[in-house]
Amino acid sequence: MCAASNLSIAELVMDNEKSWKSESDIRDGLLLIWDAMKSCVQQGLDRDGILPGGLGIKRRAKRLHQSLLQLDQPTVISSTLAPMEWANVYALAVNEENAAGGRVVTAPTNGAAGIIPAVLHYFVKYSPNADDDDIVRFFLTASAIGILCKTNASISGAEVGCQGEVGSASAMAAAGLAEVLGGTPSQVENAAEIALEHCLGLTCDPVAGLVQVPCIERNAIAAVKAINAAQMALRGSGEHFISLDSASRSLRDIGSDMHSKYKETSKGGLAVNYIEC
């Protein structure tokens, strides 16, 4: 459709949305979502302590944030991967808020809510000229990928395992980032496909039924994966072997073959093996 209309994915989605809302309402709505994501990240960076639920998991976003703020000072341990660490801290902040019952933006689920804000915060931090247009284009593009994942497969951990939640979010974030970094529709689709392909098979086995372990850390890992996927796609021409449609069909098939104990039941994987006996 992009090729036929000569529109980017973001423009195509905007045109579609305009069939029921004005462009300014759509933009305002998306920027409201961005504001909610920013305040969620900020809350997560400000709060410390133990997460509720009984596992005794300590919040770590605040501590990591404080140490990243010191990075350029001579006495402090340096980082060879500072951009990646920033993506990590943004994702941890959101998912710790989610684990504590704070306000998050479902994107596309609450368990995977840290990935899109982390990648977008990373983009804004490292792109001094980023503006509201970029934010709007990022979300419009990410939403197209989310719709495809949901329509052609699933975004539900209970239905297809974590590949549906974190995999879809990573694909959405990768596509959004590729778009705002100037990718063509083929490169954007490639970015989403790379991120999704390398989340295939991911099971949902949260310890004690809490969206904490492995979920919080997993969002950080998937945010970095999304950034890498976007970067890899942008280095190519957009031509690639596996299409996003093939990856999402695989997501659906793997999800339907996956044993039910790996679908949000906490009866398999990490949820049972964390106990040493």
Ligand code: SF4
């Ligand atoms: S492991 Fe399950 S609960 Fe945790 S983020 Fe993945 S799908 Fe959601």
